[in-house]
């Protein structure tokens with residue numbers, strides 16, 4: 001009997017608060033090292049932490065968006081370990097009473113929707129960053145130290161690398177909707193570790209390994225595939241899995257032992273005596289719930305009910321907030337959701353996919369100019385070809401109005417029969433063989449004449465008018 005792959009994730013999300021979690025230093029990325037530091041975030045003796053309210057609010061918002069139970073009572077602990085990126089030699093984190101408990105996220109799988117349960121979400125501080133210089137030596141930058149970070153821990157409910165990838169994408173979408181983080185893996189504002197173990201159906205979970213250093217979702221996917229295969233080979237040979245932390249090397253496509261797994265008690269967690277427990281009122285939690293934006297699932301249902309869009313379209317349109325916001329802005333200007341949806345689902349999605357290396361979705365179209373173009377198309381003032389030309393121009397950042405573009409690029413649709421008739425007469429005269437073909441019963445020759453007419457008018461002829469005229473001329 002084959003093994004089942006059991007996967008759990010720990011996702012770290014840096015919150016985009018203005019200041020750090022226990023001091024007033026700016027919580028922003030800077031290319032100049034060590035400019036956002038103070039005695040508090042570098043752990044100087046006697047400096048006392050003061051909790052950032054916004055960080056608590058954002059953690060609760062994440063918890064509510066992910067259906068967690070929000071703790072009315074919550075505490076902070078010190079997680080002790082020594083490393084140069086942590087000048088205090090302990091990280092302030094939450095162990096006993098995290099802010100959010102339980103929760104879930106439903107993901108789409110080939111077998112239908114699947115609920116992935118969460119264990120918890122807690123608030124902690126980020127560590128500094130080590131910079132390994134090319135000339136040798138290592139430097140440390142404490143700008144990132146003490147920026148608020150939430151850790152989202154799943155239950156081991158994921159069963160394949162594909163499910164893990166889908167979960168990460170869906171989680172990123174939900175978090176970005178809440179606006180508490182920009183979730184950029186490149187800048188490290190979203191990071192994840194994966195736990196993998198194997199077991200046979202019906203048996204308890206096997207020994208797990210934890211994998212770190214996953215720089216992208218793609219790397220996480222590859223790492224899970226690799227690790228499951230590695231463990232399967234060891235077990236099939238009668239070997240045992242060592243509980244350990246492994247480091248993924250994406251260039252080599254392999255993972256390597258980093259350290260054998262420490263248990264929580266090795267960190268000697270103890271309550272932080274400088275930070276009072278947090279007590280949250282029901283009203284406070286409710287006010288954060290009221291402030292949450294409409295999340296992807298709810299928004300998709302609205303699109304189905306209100307705009308009568310197919311479920312698939314509604315889900316694609318709402319998967320990313322940027323796309324859904326663009327769609328909404330267009331519908332407000334041009335009340336034809338189906339036409340707008342068709343363009344977004346095809347041309348815009350294709351453009352976004354071409355640029356999928358970019359972590360942020362950006363639609364460089366103004367809803368105003370884009371919907372003006374759609375209206376001209378609907379009024380048959382331009383044809384589909386011209387619309388695509390205008391779309392391409394806008395995507396490249398052309399600032400001209402549709403009217404200007406039509407004028408300057410000669411895109412106006414030629415529907416005037418007399419103007420087209422002269423052009424068509426010329427084409428018929430120049431192609432006696434095609435005329436013979438047509439008269440011999442090859443009706444496909446029509447397509448040839450239409451093609452020639454489009455070419456002669458640089459795509460501006462109305463295909464419907466050309467079709468009618470050419471038949472008349474040939475018969």
Ligand SMILES: [Zn+2]
Nearest residue numbers: 023025038041
């Ligand atoms: Zn500070």
